[in-house]
Amino acid sequence: MAQRIAKQDFSEWYNSIIYKTEMVDQSPTRGCAVIRPYGYALWEAIQKEVDTQIKKVGVQNAYFPLLIPESFLKKEAEHIEGFAPELAVVTHGGGKELEEPYVVRPTSETIIYDSFSRWIKSYRDLPLKINQWANVIRWEMRSRPFLRTTEFLWQEGHTAHAGKEEALIFAKQILEIYRQLAEDFLAIPVITSEKTANERFPGAETTLTFEGLMQDGRALQMGTSHLLALSFPASFDVKFQDEAGAMQTPWCTSWAVTTRLIGAIVMVHGDTRGLVMPPKIAPIQVVIVPIGKVEQQPAVQAQAETIKADLEKAGIRVHIDNREERPGAKFFHWEERGVPLRIELGARDMESQQVVMVDRLADENAKQTVPWATLTQTVIDQLASLHTRLFDRAAQFRQDHWFKAETLADIAAKIEDAPGIYQTGWCGKTDCELELKTVKASVRCLWKTPEHKNCFACGAASTGDILVAKSY
Amino acid sequence: MAQRIAKQDFSEWYNSIIYKTEMVDQSPTRGCAVIRPYGYALWEAIQKEVDTQIKKVGVQNAYFPLLIPESFLKKEAEHIEGFAPELAVVTHGGGKELEEPYVVRPTSETIIYDSFSRWIKSYRDLPLKINQWANVIRWEMRSRPFLRTTEFLWQEGHTAHAGKEEALIFAKQILEIYRQLAEDFLAIPVITSEKTANERFPGAETTLTFEGLMQDGRALQMGTSHLLALSFPASFDVKFQDEAGAMQTPWCTSWAVTTRLIGAIVMVHGDTRGLVMPPKIAPIQVVIVPIGKVEQQPAVQAQAETIKADLEKAGIRVHIDNREERPGAKFFHWEERGVPLRIELGARDMESQQVVMVDRLADENAKQTVPWATLTQTVIDQLASLHTRLFDRAAQFRQDHWFKAETLADIAAKIEDAPGIYQTGWCGKTDCELELKTVKASVRCLWKTPEHKNCFACGAASTGDILVAKSY
Structure with missing residues (x-):
């Protein structure tokens, strides 16, 4: 996983x-x-x-x-x-x-x-x-x-x-x-x-x-x-x-x-398996990996090309990987590059008229079988779902790393072990803002919903909340 | 003209x-x-x-x-x-x-x-x-x-x-x-x-x-x-x-x-009236000039927008000129900028359901009347025709300015008054090529169809024709 x-x-x-x-x-x-x-x-x-x-x-x-x-x-x-x-x-x-x-x-x-x-x-x-x-x-x-x-x-x-x-x-x-x-x-x-x-x-x-x-x-x-x-x-x-x-x-x-x-x-x-490309910007949205040697599988090759053409007609960016490599090496290669969806197609699938589809965010073994007839729509839906799952995951991460702090000491005690966004109060003075250098952080921006009464640094009345973080 | x-x-x-x-x-x-x-x-x-x-x-x-x-x-x-x-x-x-x-x-x-x-x-x-x-x-x-x-x-x-x-x-x-x-x-x-x-x-x-x-x-x-x-x-x-x-x-x-x-x-x-944009690359392919004041002509405005939308549906780049200027000043403005086609639309045209169309290469007074019903197709055809006419005109110009010359003296005698492409023979030596500096010209390229037996400079056997011209 x-x-x-x-x-x-x-x-x-x-x-x-x-x-x-x-x-x-x-x-x-x-x-x-x-x-x-x-x-x-x-x-x-x-x-x-x-x-x-x-x-x-x-x-x-x-x-x-x-x-x-x-x-x-x-x-x-x-x-x-x-x-x-x-x-x-x-x-x-x-x-x-x-x-x-x-x-x-x-x-x-x-x-x-x-x-x-x-x-x-x-x-x-x-x-x-x-x-x-x-x-x-x-x-x-x-x-x-x-x-x-x-x-x-x-x-x-x-x-x-x-x-x-x-x-x-x-x-x-x-x-x-x-x-x-x-x-x-x-x-x-x-x-x-x-x-x-x-x-x-x-x-x-x-x-x-x-x-x-x-x-x-x-x-x-x-x-x-x-x-x-x-x-x-x-x-x-x-x-x-x-x-x-x-x-x-x-x-x-x-x-x-x-x-x-x-x-x-x-x-x-990204994750421990490599990049994860958001579907709308992914240079390759779907990679098709034909199973078996190119020259021995003309029917598989032809079907891969048909699927590619169908998907491209729907505006989807598709690549067929026909390199001389084992399937496992190819799977690893495209996972690391974060391609959203992988389609596997082998001799077995020709009779049942289906493909195996794997989603970049799924468990490695979570393979889904999709009939050719509904493949294009399934791909469209799955790419849309992947976008939403990526966004939601990142939003959840931000929520989990959004902390409230009253004072510089609060921030200092926590920000090394738990870096994230620290919402706090501020008097509006640059001198107080610069105190954040002591914890190697900075004010990222003002924050519209005030929840703090005092400046995190000098304790004077806050004129509005700020968001503090370590940054790039 | x-x-x-x-x-x-x-x-x-x-x-x-x-x-x-x-x-x-x-x-x-x-x-x-x-x-x-x-x-x-x-x-x-x-x-x-x-x-x-x-x-x-x-x-x-x-x-x-x-x-x-x-x-x-x-x-x-x-x-x-x-x-x-x-x-x-x-x-x-x-x-x-x-x-x-x-x-x-x-x-x-x-x-x-x-x-x-x-x-x-x-x-x-x-x-x-x-x-x-x-x-x-x-x-x-x-x-x-x-x-x-x-x-x-x-x-x-x-x-x-x-x-x-x-x-x-x-x-x-x-x-x-x-x-x-x-x-x-x-x-x-x-x-x-x-x-x-x-x-x-x-x-x-x-x-x-x-x-x-x-x-x-x-x-x-x-x-x-x-x-x-x-x-x-x-x-x-x-x-x-x-x-x-x-x-x-x-x-x-x-x-x-x-x-x-x-x-x-x-x-x-370009010509004495200004730029002439080749239709396929023209930033604006068709300019619509509504005749009469914007606020006094709601029906003309609405029709101009309808025509624009219809043309844009066909992939054509259209601009409506509603500036507060006299029509003549607008015509001059867009002619100078080389817009391929101008459409004029006034109150009179509303009843007859037509427009006046003027082609950038036509005489200033050569106005064409086009019914709304066939306008999109007429514009498509006219743009294609304009491309061909521009290409043909430039090709004819090149043919009229492509001269044959035997010697450097031939070129020198003519190139100032009649600049163009001078096809001649060449022995292949750089020293001879550099003689062209005396007439402020250079070899633009080798030419595939040899028609000259001797080098224009030294008179030795030609190894192939070259094209000579003054250049930018």
Whole structure:
């Protein structure tokens, strides 16, 4: 029976399984990993889903230069302070030392606002909703594939709106698109809420986040949506004439999800048998393993192809494994790669017109017999059920690891042995927030339902609950 | 009546139209342009088409680091010699000077072969077919949006095969995919052939190319597919055990198309009225212009929405222009942007249940009346016809600008006034090829049907015809 991963083994398990299943490879570039096809396929599926949803709310894709003049980053004081330690700098180009160095984009607000300053003249040009699919670089000393790498892939959305309320509503609309992506597509339950001032994006007035809880009890920030401070677009002279003829600065949002989501899929759903792919994003949803040698079983082969064609007609991603390997080795291979459903088909099944079907979450020996006639519908139902079971299991795990704490001492006494989400009260002061460093934890977000009267750190009146956790 | 662009006005026309139609914008990064949504939409369509076709021949997408250790490029002598003058170099990262600088990838053979050296062990691992969608940097002193920019977007495919013949067949298969993309999707007739040794990719044994002829008589290399010299993978220790147990170096291919294709679309099809979008790639295929004020014409609005929904059901991309502008200004706007078909719908048309339809290639006054009942089919037919007319027009232009020449003097006498493709004989020597610099032209490719007995430069026996042109 497959087990969840014990927290003391988690880090090693993660680092091992992503290499074994050929999702990533090492690279000669410090802090960077190669994303192999089995990992990249997940990113392609995420791209397709996010791209479809953001286009529905009027976002258009564009592309801005990778290299940003160093002086641009310095125009917004908070922004450069936040990113300076992480920059990669191009000092030479075309065989010469450059007069002004370029930084490789760590994010693109600065160069995009330069364009916005030309594209936006009047209220009629608003809202302006732009997104780019791109690579970014933030220098990392301690990297881990997908979760924290010097280079990563993302989409970065940038919008400008005439009013603050409208901009904030849009930032929340994007957060809702992200929530649906996580919960309905990746089967990962997430908390959506707001960051504290200390945890905000450098230059933002509000940072919204969605956070998942990994199997080792650590939280993962899976993506963010920001309302920028008005000073940020103003630094780049972005302004518009309103209906009354007055010049105003637009309110801007920016928002992103990254290849980090691939790490979340691995960390939330995996087990001691390997990866477990959420059905909607699984690169292969059904693997068919014909039993017996290919050349000796033409009828089995033909039937496998028929089943594949039928399933593909229903939009299901199917692979037939005809490698020269024993069936047991093939079963192990695809289980480790987390393929949701396996279909076994041998000579015996030809007469009875059925297959054996095994579900990735079932016990190893729980084999189900399914007649050919009802196979497509059974597969559709089973994939839907698997999505629900994965989501429910992760939601149950989160509920089991959601604790209430009154004081820092309460948290300190428990969080090492029982990592998870600690809900507590907070006075709103950053000094108190920073006390969490003593337990190597942080505020993941504010929490809407207050249940605590006092700040966990100073004991003063709480202004609202917060969720505290160790995090990636 | 719209005219083709005169060659003396061509460069100015190009630089003006791509800004006016909001395909690109200037950027603060030297040699780079911002690709705006109306330009980027073309790249998205190209991506989708190429991605679909290469996956059908077994290619899988992956992602490799942007930054390549400088030492990697130096492992292959020809390769570094070719790219050294164009490199952007990262010397500082994370606030420190790096021990070894990184170059921003100008192409990724070196870092990909490093991975191949680990992924390929046996003949069973071959063929290996990998592609990545990425940005690359090649420092440009004189840039022009889409055609030649310091940063550009592309796909780069990299494959490894057990045998040379198999690898060359695959490189040709990709060239055929590219030809179909150009001719069947972009309506651009292309010449597919082989480059001379002097024009090969640095490190390639064979470079295949597809070349289009622009309206000013200059050729554009639209993409290439290479068979790499065996020494290239060997420099990275890529090897496999063959069926007999012997260690061998695999034959590798690499191939790419870039955002340059967007420039080709503009330069081949545009006219004095602006862009002309080939129907299959047009971001908007049909624009509906309701005549009269939105709020005063609820029935016209409702009918416009019905027509849009009907056309969209047939897979057609439709936009309704309800801006507060005069109809004439709207017509001009969409003509300039090259939208293939315009539908006008006013109060008069409601009773007669018809629309007025105008085709982008027709005379300005050639309006066609189409009943609602047959509109969808008429639009489908008209779009197909427009594709054919665009292709045929470009093919006719190429035929009219394809000249035969015996000597360099023949070419020199004519090529300035009548730029185009000059077919001539060649002895095969690079020294003779380089004589073409005197007329600011180059060999675009070898030509399969020999018609000349002597080399255009030295007069020695020709070993085969070549196609000579001025080029981008």
